[in-house]
Amino acid sequence: MSMRSEPAQRVNKCENKDELFSSEVRAEIDQWIAKYPDEWRQSACMAALQVVQDDNGGSLTPELMDKVADYLDMPPMSVYEVATFYSMYEHKPVGRHKICLCTNVSCMINGSDNIYEHLKGRLGVNGFGEVTADGKFSLKEVECLGACGGAPMMQIGRTYYENLTPDLVDQILDGLE
Numbered sequence: 001m002s003m004r005s006e007p008a009q010r011v012n013k014c015e016n017k018d019e020l021f022s023s024e025v026r027a028e029i030d031q032w033i034a035k036y037p038d039e040w041r042q043s044a045c046m047a048a049l050q051v052v053q054d055d056n057g058g059s060l061t062p063e064l065m066d067k068v069a070d071y072l073d074m075p076p077m078s079v080y081e082v083a084t085f086y087s088m089y090e091h092k093p094v095g096r097h098k099i100c101l102c103t104n105v106s107c108m109i110n111g112s113d114n115i116y117e118h119l120k121g122r123l124g125v126n127g128f129g130e131v132t133a134d135g136k137f138s139l140k141e142v143e144c145l146g147a148c149g150g151a152p153m154m155q156i157g158r159t160y161y162e163n164l165t166p167d168l169v170d171q172i173l174d175g176l177e
């Protein structure tokens with residue numbers, strides 16, 4: 001009986017990590033790497049992807065994910081797995097303000113459908129996954145963000161907005177540059 005071994009996952013050993021990202025991006029990622037033992041720099045993968053995504057205007061590219069793999073001495077596939085599993089990572093361009101509207105049970109029961117309809121009209125988009133013509137906003141559907149007590153809710157950037165009404169949505173969007 002022949003035994004077939006699994007192909008070894010390719011791990012990049014990038015010698016010159018300084019060339020991968022700007023000094024600012026490297027400094028931010030290094031802060032996260034420093035939180036873990038030396039041999040566990042891969043633990044900074046999620047944070048590194050977020051830092052790189054923010055630096056790239058809100059979305060990732062295959063090239064950037066490869067660079068994260070190089071920087072953290074990880075197989076590229078492992079980085080792709082993380083970057084495609086979690087909803088906070090984007091793989092196509094987003095608006096300057098990414099509106100993440102929760103449509104999960106608590107938010108749905110409390111009127112997320114109305115908020116969705118209002119947002120579509122206000123933004124002039126046909127639905128989730130779209131960016132406004134001016135590039136200012138994009139609209140994304142997300143699962144429960146753990147703020148069910150404030151349903152219906154949305155997240156923009158790092159901020160949660162809860163107990164939404166159409167008027168409140170307008171106020172919030174009016175306040176964003």
Ligand code: FES
Pocket residue numbers: 102103104105106107108143144145146147148151153
């Ligand atoms: S269901 Fe919307 S935050 Fe939990």
